[in-house]
Structure formats: C-alpha cells, structure tokens
Amino acid sequence: MKTKFKISKLLFLISMCTVCLCCNKITGQEKPNIIIMMADDLGYGDVGCFGNKIIETPNIDQLASDGAKFTQFYSGHYTCSPSRAGMMSGRTPYRNGIYAFIADNSVVHLKDKEVTLAEICKKQGYDTGFFGKWGLNGNMDDKTQPTPSQQGFDSWLATNNNAIPSHKNPTNFYFNGKAMGEMKGYSSQIVVDKAMQWLGSRKEKTKPFLLVLWFHEPHTKLAQPDKFTQKYAKYGKIAGEYYANVDHMDHQIGRFLDYVKKENLEDNSWITFTSDNGPLNREGRSTNGLRGYKARLYEGGLREPTVMYWKGKIEGAKVIDEQLTFFDFVPTFYDLFGMEPMNNEPLDGASMLPALEGEKVERKTLPIWVGRWKTTLINDEWKIIGKFEDFVPGTSYNDYLTNRKIVRYELFNLKKDPYETQDLSKANIDKLKEMKLLIEERVRSVQKEIVPWNGQWVLPYDVVKYYNPNVPPYSEFSKLSPEEQDLMKSKQ
Structure with missing residues (x-):
C-alpha cells in the first residue's frame, strides 16, 4: 500500500513539473532579447543568400550563414500597412480594418483592441523599442489614433508612412510623439543610430528587450550616400539606384549587428530579418523567378527573404523549408513565454517554434x-x-x-x-x-469582423482609382469631402 502511494505521489510530482515547464518555457535570464528587422518592398531575390549576384548584402548573408534562411516565409499582405498589422497582431489585416496602405491623414489605424508583440513582451517584463516606418496610423498628431506608445512600446522614433521627401534628411519623424522636423542623414542610418542609443540608455541592462527596426528602404523615394550610388552606376539609374539603396541598408544593418556583438547582446538574442511584401514591378527588382510582385497574391508578392539567428537554437546555416508567416509571430511569443492569449480575438497563425527544431508546425486554422x-x-x-x-x-x-x-x-x-x-x-x-x-x-x-470606418482616406487614392477609373486627378479628388469621395467610389 505504501509503495503504491509513493508511486502515485511520484507520478503526481512528475506531472506537475511537466505542467509547470509547459506553462513557463523560459524564465528570468533565459528570456531572449528579440530583434525584428524588416525592409520595405524588398524582393525575394534581392539579397545574396537568396540568389542575387549583383547586390552586396554581406551582413544579411552572414545572419543566414550563422543562423538559418527560410525558403517559404510569407508576409502578412502584399502591401505595407496591412502586412505590418499582420505581424504586430497575428491576425490577417482585414480583421482589423487595414485594407490597403494607410495614406497620410487617414482615419485608419491599428486599433487599441489588438494585442501587439510589444504588449506581450511588456507583460513579460521586457523593455520595448520601435524605430523606423510604423505604417499603422494615418496621423501621429491625431490623439484618437494609437501611436507606438499606446501599442506597447516604451520608446520610439517613427514615421507614420514613407520617409519624406526621401530617405535623405527626412522631415516626418516623430520621437515619442514629438515632431522632429528635418533629421540629417539617411533613414536607415538614423533609425540604427537611435536604436543603438536606446539600447545604451536603458536603466536596467539585465532586462530582456524587444527591438523592432522597420527600415524605409528600399521603398521609393530612394536616397543613399554617393559612394553606394557610384558603386552601381553602370547598371543605370533605375536598377543601379535600387541596388545601391539595398546595399546601404545592409551596411547599416552591419553597423547595428556590430554594436549588438560589442555589447555582448548577441548570445541571447533572437534576430530576424525579413521584408514587408514583394518588390515593385520595376527594373532591378528580383523575386528570383517567383511569379508576381508587390500588390499581387502570387508568390512574388508574398514570399519574403527571411533569415534568423539565435545562438544554440537557430544556427549552423540551416535551410528551413516549413511554410511560416507574419501571423505566426504572436502565437510564437505566447508559446515562447508559456502564456495564454491576452484576448479572445481569433489568431491566424501558429507557433513557429517546432519549425525551428526541424519539426512540422501544426495549424488549427490555415492563414x-x-x-x-x-x-x-x-x-x-x-x-x-x-x-x-x-x-x-x-x-x-x-x-x-x-x-x-x-x-x-x-x-x-x-x-x-x-x-x-x-x-x-x-x-x-x-x-x-x-x-x-x-x-x-x-x-x-x-x-464577420469587418467594421466600417468613419472619416477620410479609408482607401488611398490609387485603390479608389481601381474601383472607379473615372475619379478626377488626385489634386482634385483630395479636396473632396469624405462623403463626396465615398459617393465617387460608388460610381464605378
């Protein structure tokens, strides 16, 4: 009888330990720093480790060599704002009302009800920083639209959309809600500088951090230092400037990764590089033969050049062919931390952790x-x-x-x-x-989740033009009231 009791007690203790391990996969110092870098409009074939023979991308390539490259990693959408919403929320963007890129002064934004990657990490005691192109609201000055502050980020430097007037000396950055005016330098250099400054200024450097670096490059309007432009001048203005822009972004990524290594942050950091959607259908851009491009649902519009490195977990120049998506980041974070979802909104992804171990991802629902x-x-x-x-x-x-x-x-x-x-x-x-x-x-x-927006620029002009080819030129259309714009949209 005593033997049976001891065995039962032992089995109970083992089961309880198993439950505890499942509920809290990582604790304390084991929590990794998480760094997510993303390009804007970079094609599947626009970096060396994905087959490009012209553009020099040694730093992205080194991440792939140290870690892994993912051959079937899909963005959240074929255009920027919806894709970013997909990564941040784990939900296909039409669920949260982001149907196209969010134009300047639009009422559209990522809503407060969405649980973001940053909010999940904050729950786990992380410092959180965002630097680059936000793309998830229409106006940083509109207090009804959440900024990165309201979406879980402690510190941020961001534009609501593309760099204006170009990547050189942009004028539309906001730092923690304050308009910065003209900032000298180039977009990727500026955001890397600020990201490194933030890392260095953290009060408790033993705390883990989430750092999101969403570059403006190589989205037009392109600009980069002359030495990069001259390097590719023989390829012509359109292609050559694009090659130079990607090369310069990679150079800035190298600066950032050197800092991470110098500060001894590399060994416990999960580092990702990807792109928000496929490239423009323009000279110099490459999908490495995949059909389609930006704004198309074929592979060239959705499949992204994605690499990751995480010492001891994602390393050794692996090639991972598992189909993964931007929607998988939120479920992965929940799985990583042993957390239950923070709300009841349906997710469109699954934890990618099994794929990192060479196993198949089990999906309850398909993206x-x-x-x-x-x-x-x-x-x-x-x-x-x-x-x-x-x-x-x-x-x-x-x-x-x-x-x-x-x-x-x-x-x-x-x-x-x-x-x-x-x-x-x-x-x-x-x-x-x-x-x-x-x-x-x-x-x-x-x-079932689609909710109407009330206000201006729910759809950007080029989308309105798709639904009604007879709309007047942008200069005239933009002066119409929201009601007149809606009426124009219905008169196809």
Missing part, C-alpha cells in the same frame, strides 16, 4: 490573405487563389467587403510548380473542391 480583388490560402503544397465578384456601383465599400463572394479560382501545386505556371483548377477537380471549402470558410470568418 488567409485577403486583398482588394483576390484572396488566397495555402495548405501544405497546395495553394488556391480566389477572385472576388466585381464591385457593384451604388454599393458601399464596407458592404462589398462584408458580403462579396468568390467567383473564380486558380489552383497551384507549390511543391511541383513553385513558379505558379500551371493552373490545375480544371485538371484536379477533387482537390479544387477541397480547397474551395477551406478558403470559403476562412473568408467568411474574416468577413
């Missing part, structure tokens, strides 16, 4: 990407793209988003055809039926 006229879903090697019914004149844009149906499909096998050259929707009817059920269910899930 869904929704765009202005199409939607897509990937299930293992199969990818389906659905074309929504056309916008009907006289229908509000919100009603259209909430109720639109898919009317046509494309089907691809990414394992056999990663370049999406062969539509199998007619050749594989059974698989098409299976994938249709999956994507239609996920679209309905997103449509």
Whole structure:
C-alpha cells in the first residue's frame, strides 16, 4: 500500500513539473532579447543568400550563414500597412480594418483592441523599442489614433508612412510623439543610430528587450550616400539606384549587428530579418523567378527573404523549408513565454517554434490573405487563389467587403510548380473542391469582423482609382469631402 502511494505521489510530482515547464518555457535570464528587422518592398531575390549576384548584402548573408534562411516565409499582405498589422497582431489585416496602405491623414489605424508583440513582451517584463516606418496610423498628431506608445512600446522614433521627401534628411519623424522636423542623414542610418542609443540608455541592462527596426528602404523615394550610388552606376539609374539603396541598408544593418556583438547582446538574442511584401514591378527588382510582385497574391508578392539567428537554437546555416508567416509571430511569443492569449480575438497563425527544431508546425486554422480583388490560402503544397465578384456601383465599400463572394479560382501545386505556371483548377477537380471549402470558410470568418470606418482616406487614392477609373486627378479628388469621395467610389 505504501509503495503504491509513493508511486502515485511520484507520478503526481512528475506531472506537475511537466505542467509547470509547459506553462513557463523560459524564465528570468533565459528570456531572449528579440530583434525584428524588416525592409520595405524588398524582393525575394534581392539579397545574396537568396540568389542575387549583383547586390552586396554581406551582413544579411552572414545572419543566414550563422543562423538559418527560410525558403517559404510569407508576409502578412502584399502591401505595407496591412502586412505590418499582420505581424504586430497575428491576425490577417482585414480583421482589423487595414485594407490597403494607410495614406497620410487617414482615419485608419491599428486599433487599441489588438494585442501587439510589444504588449506581450511588456507583460513579460521586457523593455520595448520601435524605430523606423510604423505604417499603422494615418496621423501621429491625431490623439484618437494609437501611436507606438499606446501599442506597447516604451520608446520610439517613427514615421507614420514613407520617409519624406526621401530617405535623405527626412522631415516626418516623430520621437515619442514629438515632431522632429528635418533629421540629417539617411533613414536607415538614423533609425540604427537611435536604436543603438536606446539600447545604451536603458536603466536596467539585465532586462530582456524587444527591438523592432522597420527600415524605409528600399521603398521609393530612394536616397543613399554617393559612394553606394557610384558603386552601381553602370547598371543605370533605375536598377543601379535600387541596388545601391539595398546595399546601404545592409551596411547599416552591419553597423547595428556590430554594436549588438560589442555589447555582448548577441548570445541571447533572437534576430530576424525579413521584408514587408514583394518588390515593385520595376527594373532591378528580383523575386528570383517567383511569379508576381508587390500588390499581387502570387508568390512574388508574398514570399519574403527571411533569415534568423539565435545562438544554440537557430544556427549552423540551416535551410528551413516549413511554410511560416507574419501571423505566426504572436502565437510564437505566447508559446515562447508559456502564456495564454491576452484576448479572445481569433489568431491566424501558429507557433513557429517546432519549425525551428526541424519539426512540422501544426495549424488549427490555415492563414488567409485577403486583398482588394483576390484572396488566397495555402495548405501544405497546395495553394488556391480566389477572385472576388466585381464591385457593384451604388454599393458601399464596407458592404462589398462584408458580403462579396468568390467567383473564380486558380489552383497551384507549390511543391511541383513553385513558379505558379500551371493552373490545375480544371485538371484536379477533387482537390479544387477541397480547397474551395477551406478558403470559403476562412473568408467568411474574416468577413464577420469587418467594421466600417468613419472619416477620410479609408482607401488611398490609387485603390479608389481601381474601383472607379473615372475619379478626377488626385489634386482634385483630395479636396473632396469624405462623403463626396465615398459617393465617387460608388460610381464605378
């Protein structure tokens, strides 16, 4: 009887230890520093470790060599603001009302109800800093729109959108809510300088930190020091300037990583580099053969050149082929910290920790990407793209988003055809039926959360122009009231 009791007690203690370990995967000093760097409009084939033979990117390449490169890492959307919302919230951006890039002075913003990466880390005692292109509100001066401060960041230097007038001497940075006016230098250099300054000024340097560095480069309007421009002058103005801009961004990344190493932060830091979406369809940009580009749901618009390094966990020049997404960061953070989600909003990702150990990621729900006229879903090697019914004149844009149906499909096998050259929707009817059920269910899930915005510039001009080719030139359209703009949008 005593033996049975001892065995039962032992089993109970073992089970309790297992529960504790699962509920708190890392504690104290084991919590890693987390650094997430992101380029803007960088193509899948625009860095050396992803096949580029012209642009010199030794620092990004070294991260891949030290750590791992991810061959199937997908952004949160095919344009900037929605993609960033997807990473910050773990939710496909149409769930939180960000349908296109957020124009200056727009009412659109990442809402307070969304739990961000920074808020998760704050719960775990992290210092949090953001530096670069925010892209998640329309006006830093509008007190009704959350800034990085309200989204969990202790300190930040950010623009609400692109650098103005270019990457050189930008005039639209805000530092912790205060307009900075003209800042001398180049965007990537400025944000790296400020990030290093923040790291050096932290009062408790033993605390872990989350540092988000979202570069403006290589989004237009491009600018970089002359020595980089001259280096690629033989390739012509359009391509050469792009190559130079990426090279300069990589140089600044090198400065930052040198600082991280010098300050002995490297050994306990999980470092990521990626891009927010695919490149413009313009000379010099590369998807390494993938179909499509920015603003398209084909692989070239969504698949990003992603590398990570984390000593002892992600190292040794690994190549990880698992399909991962921006939506996976939030669930990964919860898993990493052994946390339950901080709200009940549906997430569209899964923890990527198994993939870092060479195991398959188990997804309860599949990630869904929704765009202005199409939607897509990937299930293992199969990818389906659905074309929504056309916008009907006289229908509000919100009603259209909430109720639109898919009317046509494309089907691809990414394992056999990663370049999406062969539509199998007619050749594989059974698989098409299976994938249709999956994507239609996920679209309905997103449509349930769509909420209307009240105010100006819900859609940027180029999107309005898509829905109504007859809108007047931007200079005239921008002077119309929100009501007149909405009326114009409905008159396709």
